[in-house]
Amino acid sequence: MNLFTIPSPSSLWTTLRSGSAFHVACSFAALWAFVKVLRMLRWRVKTTQLLGPPRTSLVYGVSRDLAVSQDSAAIYERCATEYGVVYMIPSILGRTRVVLCDPRAIAHFYARETWTYVQTPISLAFLEASVGKGILWAQGETHRRQRKALTPAFSNAAIRKLTSVFYDSVYKAKGKWDTVIESSKDGDAVIEVQNWMNHISLDTVGIAGFSHDFGSLDGKSVSVTEMFDSTFGNNQPSTVNEVFILLALVFPIILKIPTERQKLFKKLSVTMEQISNELLIRSRREKDANIGERGQENSIIGLLIKSEGQDTELHMSEEEVMAQMKVLLLAGYGTTSVSLTWALIELSRHPDVQTRLRDELLAFGPDPTYDQLKANLPYLDAVVHESLRLHPPAPESIRLAAADDVIPLSEPVRTMSGNMTDSISIAKGTWITIPIAAINRSSTIWGPDAKEFKPDRWLTEDGIGGKAKEVQGHRHLLTFVDGPRTCLGKDFAIMEFKTVLSVLVKNFVFEMRDGPDTPVEVARGILPRPRVVGEDGTGVPLRIRRYE
Incomplete structure (x- = not known):
C-alpha cells in the first residue's frame, strides 16, 4: 500500500466507528494540539518578539501579580522603564500579552479599535451575561450603528438641559447631610460618602436617562438599589474567584460555572432587566398617549423607543434596547460615583486645594450654569481632571488582534534578538494591553510629580509636558479611552462630576476621619473602588462639617 495514499471519507468514518472512544478522543486531542502548535508558530513568526519581565508563575505568568497588586500601574510603568515603551509580559498558560506604553502606538491602536482590535472572548462572555448585547458588547458595524443611535442623547444641547x-x-x-450634622453635638458627622455618591449617580441617571426617580437618596428600597449595593458593596473576590477569573481569560466557558459570584451577577442582570422592562413599558405607554415634555424623543429612553420602530440603519432590536438600558444603569451607579469618591478623598488629604476650590466657588456666587461650569471655573475644572488622571475608573483594557497589523512607535525599542525597531508587527490572535492608569500617571510622560495630586498642572501653559501632549484622548488622558470607542457619556459624566463637587465643596468641609494620613486601598471587583483600610465593603468614612 502506498504510504501517501489519502483515505476516503467513508474509510475514515469506518475506522472511527470501529475504533474505541478513547482512540477517537485521542485523535481529536492530537488534532487540537496540532492546530494550536501551528497557530503558536505563526504567532512567533508574525509577531515582533520583545523583551519583558520573566514569568513568576508557571500557570499565571505575571497575571496574578498584576491582579492582586494594589498598584498594578506601578508594575507596568517599571517594566516600561526597564524594557522599553512596548514590551511583552507572560500571561495565563503560556499566553503572551503585548503592552503598549508609547503614545504613538496607543493612538494607532485606538484608531483601529472595534475593527482590528476587538474584545477578548472573556469580555464578550461577561458583558453578554451581565448587560447583554449593547454598546459595550458590540463591535465593528454593530457598535457604530448603536453608538450613532444614542449620540443625540449625549450632545451638548441635551446635557445642558x-x-x-x-x-x-x-x-x-x-x-x-445637613440634618445629620444638625443632630450632632459636635457640629460635624462621620458620613460614609461612597454610598452617597453611588445613590446620587443612580438617581441622576434614572431621571436624566429614563424620567424615573429611583428614590435611593430618600432611602427608598427598590430591587435595583439593593442589588447594586449587594454587588458593589462586597466586591472583594476570594482567592478561588481570582483563579477562576484568570483561567477564564483562556477558557471563557469557566464563566458558566455557577459560583456564588456568578450567581450574584446573574441576579443583578435579571433585576436590571426587570427594571428596564418596566421603564420601557411605561415610556411606550406615555409616548402613545403623548404624555411628557417636548423634546423627550431625544432623551435616552426616547431615542431607544424611537430606534425600535425605525426600519433605517439605526434600528435596534428589543434585545439591544434592553441591553443599552442595563449598560446605562450600571454606568450610572458605577463610574461617576467612583470618580466623585476619589475626588473627595483627595480634597480631604489636601485641605489647601479644598480651600482654594471653595474660594473660587464662593467668589463665583450662585450655582453656575452648564456653560459657566464648562468655561468659567478653571480650578474646579483642574481638580476634576486631576482626579480623573490619577484615578481612572477602568485602570487598563485588554483587546485581541482580529487581523495582522504593524504598530508604529515614537521611539525605537530593542527586540529579543537585540535589534532596534521603530515599529512592531502584531499577528492575528495577539493580546494587547493598554495600561490606562500607568499612562495617566507615568513619570516619563507627565514629569517627576506625576504621582502627586496637583491641579495646578492644568492651569499653566507648560503644566502639561511635551510627552503628555503626545497622548491622544480627552485632555491628553486615557480615562475615557479614544477612537471609535471613546466613552459616549464622557461629557455627561464630567458635567455631573462638576455639578456635584461644586455644591458639596461650597457647603461642606471634608476631612479624613482618622487624619490626613489615613491609608486608602483599592477594593477589587467589577470596578476597582477606594476603601479606607480596615473598613468593610467599600467604606470611605469622612468627617464632614458645614462651611460657615
Whole structure:
C-alpha cells in the first residue's frame, strides 16, 4: 500500500466507528494540539518578539501579580522603564500579552479599535451575561450603528438641559447631610460618602436617562438599589474567584460555572432587566398617549423607543434596547460615583486645594450654569481632571488582534534578538494591553510629580509636558479611552462630576476621619473602588462639617 495514499471519507468514518472512544478522543486531542502548535508558530513568526519581565508563575505568568497588586500601574510603568515603551509580559498558560506604553502606538491602536482590535472572548462572555448585547458588547458595524443611535442623547444641547437634574440630586443629598450634622453635638458627622455618591449617580441617571426617580437618596428600597449595593458593596473576590477569573481569560466557558459570584451577577442582570422592562413599558405607554415634555424623543429612553420602530440603519432590536438600558444603569451607579469618591478623598488629604476650590466657588456666587461650569471655573475644572488622571475608573483594557497589523512607535525599542525597531508587527490572535492608569500617571510622560495630586498642572501653559501632549484622548488622558470607542457619556459624566463637587465643596468641609494620613486601598471587583483600610465593603468614612 502506498504510504501517501489519502483515505476516503467513508474509510475514515469506518475506522472511527470501529475504533474505541478513547482512540477517537485521542485523535481529536492530537488534532487540537496540532492546530494550536501551528497557530503558536505563526504567532512567533508574525509577531515582533520583545523583551519583558520573566514569568513568576508557571500557570499565571505575571497575571496574578498584576491582579492582586494594589498598584498594578506601578508594575507596568517599571517594566516600561526597564524594557522599553512596548514590551511583552507572560500571561495565563503560556499566553503572551503585548503592552503598549508609547503614545504613538496607543493612538494607532485606538484608531483601529472595534475593527482590528476587538474584545477578548472573556469580555464578550461577561458583558453578554451581565448587560447583554449593547454598546459595550458590540463591535465593528454593530457598535457604530448603536453608538450613532444614542449620540443625540449625549450632545451638548441635551446635557445642558440635564444640568438641573444634576443639581436636584446633589441638593437632595445636601439636605440629608445637613440634618445629620444638625443632630450632632459636635457640629460635624462621620458620613460614609461612597454610598452617597453611588445613590446620587443612580438617581441622576434614572431621571436624566429614563424620567424615573429611583428614590435611593430618600432611602427608598427598590430591587435595583439593593442589588447594586449587594454587588458593589462586597466586591472583594476570594482567592478561588481570582483563579477562576484568570483561567477564564483562556477558557471563557469557566464563566458558566455557577459560583456564588456568578450567581450574584446573574441576579443583578435579571433585576436590571426587570427594571428596564418596566421603564420601557411605561415610556411606550406615555409616548402613545403623548404624555411628557417636548423634546423627550431625544432623551435616552426616547431615542431607544424611537430606534425600535425605525426600519433605517439605526434600528435596534428589543434585545439591544434592553441591553443599552442595563449598560446605562450600571454606568450610572458605577463610574461617576467612583470618580466623585476619589475626588473627595483627595480634597480631604489636601485641605489647601479644598480651600482654594471653595474660594473660587464662593467668589463665583450662585450655582453656575452648564456653560459657566464648562468655561468659567478653571480650578474646579483642574481638580476634576486631576482626579480623573490619577484615578481612572477602568485602570487598563485588554483587546485581541482580529487581523495582522504593524504598530508604529515614537521611539525605537530593542527586540529579543537585540535589534532596534521603530515599529512592531502584531499577528492575528495577539493580546494587547493598554495600561490606562500607568499612562495617566507615568513619570516619563507627565514629569517627576506625576504621582502627586496637583491641579495646578492644568492651569499653566507648560503644566502639561511635551510627552503628555503626545497622548491622544480627552485632555491628553486615557480615562475615557479614544477612537471609535471613546466613552459616549464622557461629557455627561464630567458635567455631573462638576455639578456635584461644586455644591458639596461650597457647603461642606471634608476631612479624613482618622487624619490626613489615613491609608486608602483599592477594593477589587467589577470596578476597582477606594476603601479606607480596615473598613468593610467599600467604606470611605469622612468627617464632614458645614462651611460657615
